[in-house]
Amino acid sequence: TDVKDAEWLAKLLRCGLIESNFVPPEDIRDLRDLTRYRKKLIHHRTAEQNRIHKILQDANIKLTSVLSDIFGV
Template sequence: MESTGVYWIREYEVLEQRAFEVILVNGRYAKNVPGRKPDVSEPAWLRQLYSCGLLRGSFRHDAEIATLRAYLRQRERLVEYAAAHIQHMQKVLIEMNRQLHRLVSDITGATGMRIVRPIVARAILTCWRPTVNSSIETIRTALVVTIGTNMSSR
């Protein structure tokens, strides 16, 4: 089986679970071998190249290690997304002329969030218009529950 992108992973796992001996081949090595390989007969072409010794199987971790690596990659991606969102928060605060980054080193920490929550709640309340179906008191109550701050000082 040729490894191109992520498309091969599920098929590889299914074949492996059904006790097939699956050899994973790097697509770059298969492409560098001279000769024609139409897409229809690609598996036969790869099998022929492998049996002649022109291709070698790629290393593949066992299922437990592969699962752990997938979790670690996902965690790394989520940490990157969180960092981007924190930067967006800092940018909006700066645009609101709130220089919070000069007071606290981490705006998502306990102190930073105690400062940010009332700012957000007050900004939401200032957007209220009489055409909104909910009363300002209903919105204030929802913000107290959702954001977790006391809105009575508005």
């Protein structure tokens, strides 16, 4: 059960048999948060680009035969 597991872990911790968890410094945590947020934004952008491309394909507008990247410069 959870109670017995908690008691066992507390006993191991008191005896020094369990190492403490690593908590990175605040600047590293902030960098990780920004990296995760950027990855999420890129994912959303790609999903929207794919959605627009599909809508154009369904409307028989075949831009990919003329352009290699329809969202490029």
